[in-house]
Amino acid sequence: MKVAAFLTAAFVALTSPETASAGMLAQAQQYAGLHEVKHNKRLRAALGINPARTPWCGHFMGMIARKAGRHPPQSYGIARSWLRFGAPIKLSYARPGDVIVVRTGRRYHVGILSALSKSTARVIGGNQSGRVQLSYFSRGQVVAVRR
Template sequence: MKVLAFLAAAYVALLTPDLANAGMLAQAQQYRGLHEVKNNKTLRAALGINPARTPWCGHFMGLIARKSGRKPPQSFSFARSWLRFGAPVKLAYARAGDVVIVRTGRGYHVGVLSALSKSTAQLIGGNQSGGVKVSQFARGQVVGVRR
């Protein structure tokens, strides 16, 4: 009986990151298409900030993490702070639902991995052309993947 309980606990522990990642991707997709101006009232209520006036990719990820039962990093509003979220994963092993941090010029952006190709990472996130959508980033821009 103890062996069965141990095996069940190990099974759940191994699957939890995958379930959480799937949950983050599913949560992000529920907001897809919302725009910071056209849907300002909805996004403002969900994020607790005015997305038309504040960089909000980190705020969006904080919302998604909490709705998925995960704890965002302390300074979640800053995209770079997501480098301290969860556990690190090499880009080669990234899966849909992982959190991806990319370098954009002098700043950073964070989103949920939707798909990965040989040359790009497709992220769904907030503050991508003013809304929640899937955008492509070159793999060379990726500075961190977290699970």
């Protein structure tokens, strides 16, 4: 009976949104540095699209979410669709691994929070200067945090 209770508790802990968020960050970090042209074959195989011709931040996030055991939004290839992913979190409660949606002009971008300071959000994501990398966004650009 104690073993069953322990296994149940372990399963719940491993499938909680907090654990899954950390899993998404770890998954994304495995792809750091891959460029849409230099590593096109590998990214094309992983994403199912040609990243050199298609905006791919949402596609990257969809792949990462699935690898972490999460369910991406139905239109995951569109960055704005991530506004409906998981549960909403206030920016002040954001933690590494949370999904961040930012607005840059009239466009949206989605990635995974790596770190948060008083003025910036450090985000790892795809299609950031044509590659998977860490980029800094102003906290004012953040339109949603999802866990």
